[in-house]
Amino acid sequence: MGDFDRVGYAEGEEPFTSERIVAPAADDLERAAEAALRPRRLEEFVGQLVVRDQLSLVLQAALARGATPDHVLLSGPPGLGKTTLAMIIAAELGASLRVTSGPAIQHAGDLAAVLSSLEEGEVLFIDEIHRLARPAEELLYVAMEDFRVDVVVGKGAGASAIPLALPPFTVVGATTRAGLLPAPLRDRFGFTGHLDFYSPDELQRVLVRSAGLLGVRLDADAAHEIAGRSRGTPRIANRLLRRVRDWAQVRGDGSLDLRAARAALEVYEVDELGMDRLDRAVLGALCTRFNGGPVGLSTLAVTVGEEAETVETVVEPFLVREGLIGRTPRGRVATAAAWAHLGLTPPDPLAPRGPGGLTGGRNGSGRTGRTLFDTGA
Numbered sequence: 228m229g230d231f232d233r234v235g236y237a238e239g240e241e242p243f244t245s246e247r248i249v250a251p252a253a254d255d256l257e258r259a260a261e262a263a264l265r266p267r268r269l270e271e272f273v274g275q276l277v278v279r280d281q282l283s284l285v286l287q288a289a290l291a292r293g294a295t296p297d298h299v300l301l302s303g304p305p306g307l308g309k310t311t312l313a314m315i316i317a318a319e320l321g322a323s324l325r326v327t328s329g330p331a332i333q334h335a336g337d338l339a340a341v342l343s344s345l346e347e348g349e350v351l352f353i354d355e356i357h358r359l360a361r362p363a364e365e366l367l368y369v370a371m372e373d374f375r376v377d378v379v380v381g382k383g384a385g386a387s388a389i390p391l392a393l394p395p396f397t398v399v400g401a402t403t404r405a406g407l408l409p410a411p412l413r414d415r416f417g418f419t420g421h422l423d424f425y426s427p428d429e430l431q432r433v434l435v436r437s438a439g440l441l442g443v444r445l446d447a448d449a450a451h452e453i454a455g456r457s458r459g460t461p462r463i464a465n466r467l468l469r470r471v472r473d474w475a476q477v478r479g480d481g482s483l484d485l486r487a488a489r490a491a492l493e494v495y496e497v498d499e500l501g502m503d504r505l506d507r508a509v510l511g512a513l514c515t516r517f518n519g520g521p522v523g524l525s526t527l528a529v530t531v532g533e534e535a536e537t538v539e540t541v542v543e544p545f546l547v548r549e550g551l552i553g554r555t556p557r558g559r560v561a562t563a564a565a566w567a568h569l570g571l572t573p574p575d576p577l578a579p580r581g582p583g584g585l586t587g588g589r590n591g592s593g594r595t596g597r598t599l600f601d602t603g604a
């Protein structure tokens with residue numbers, strides 16, 4: 228593989244992994260760090276005013292009636308607060324929370340066991356509900372609607388279903404892919420809330436709150452800087468905050484000020500838009516190797532040595548949202564903003580195309596004086 232094919236990482240360097248500081252998903256270790264920063268009540272939950280208001284009505288009405296509220300479906304990209312809201316729902320209802328997830332339920336029997344152990348009024352949180360197996364999904368329809376689970380006894384022709392009544396409970400389902408939920412399941416949720424990316428102002432409020440919980444003082448301009456690079460996602464904002472705190476302790480004087488924020492984010496190669504190496508590699512490949520596109524997503528993924536799914540679910544939505552990539556029926560194209568962000572000159576549409584789709588203005592290797600990973604800081 229030539230130098231050019233490995234756009235995004237140097238010879239001998241590992242391809243990108245999921246351990247990106249700007250990855251919106253969390254691993255187990257991070258979940259532990261996050262637990263300390265989760266808002267516990269609805270009034271502490273920053274932003275998402277519409278969902279918060281609607282949810283507050285649903286919960287208050289149920290409390291006033293002394294009944295369990297309708298089942299709640301929360302959708303939206305990772306790291307925006309779905310799990311946090313599920314915990315808040317249980318706390319606001321004064322109920323206990325049971326947690327499971329679509330992938331953890333392999334068989335309908337696993338779900339039947341969880342459902343039949345529920346106590347009255349409990350909240351059952353099912354994360355990644357779109358990944359439930361079909362038989363489990365069908366069992367869940369009945370349980371959600373009729374508060375009943377059919378326990379199958381015996382096998383083969385002699386098997387019979389014994390209906391088991393369940394006490395009233397509330398399912399809170401979370402999904403990053405609401406469109407993948409079958410309509411019968413979606414219809415059983417009386418309330419659906421869609422979480423959107425946070426504004427920089429909202430993220431600043433998340434950061435100030437988190438800094439308070441971590442016992443550190445965060446300067447307003449540092450909060451502003453971190454918020455602007457957090458891709459609209461509280462999880463990323465909190466993660467960057469922890470890295471800035473590390474930098475301030477180890478290389479700074481302990482203050483979480485603008486200097487510390489900029490220096491720490493430079494160490495982690497998070498640029499002023501919140502892009503990291505993988506984002507810049509994808510964008511760089513699109514511009515330099517494919518002359519700005521159009522090019523298919525899987526081709527782009529192969530070019531940067533990353534899984535197509537990661538590029539599709541993590542990198543592309545962000546680049547599209549930032550107006551750096553456009554989607555066309557023939558593939559992805561770089562926008563003028565993409566060329567500008569990378570400090571490159573867009574090709575002249577009238578100039579003859581060289582090998583590999585390149586036009587003039589570059590040397591044969593496609594490199595400019597500026598590396599693709601330049602943080603621009």
Ligand SMILES: Nc1ncnc2c1ncn2[C@@H]1O[C@H](COP(=O)(O)OP(=O)(O)OP(=O)(O)O)[C@@H](O)[C@H]1O
Pocket residue numbers: 251252253261262264265266271272273274275304305306307308309310311312354401403433461462465
């Ligand atoms: N509105 C908010 N206000 C304050 N902190 C928030 C808010 N939303 C999320 N957070 C923080 O962001 C982190 C991630 O939130 P959470 O785990 O709820 O996201 P999620 O949408 O469930 O993600 P995933 O889909 O990956 O499970 C948590 O530490 C939480 O404290």
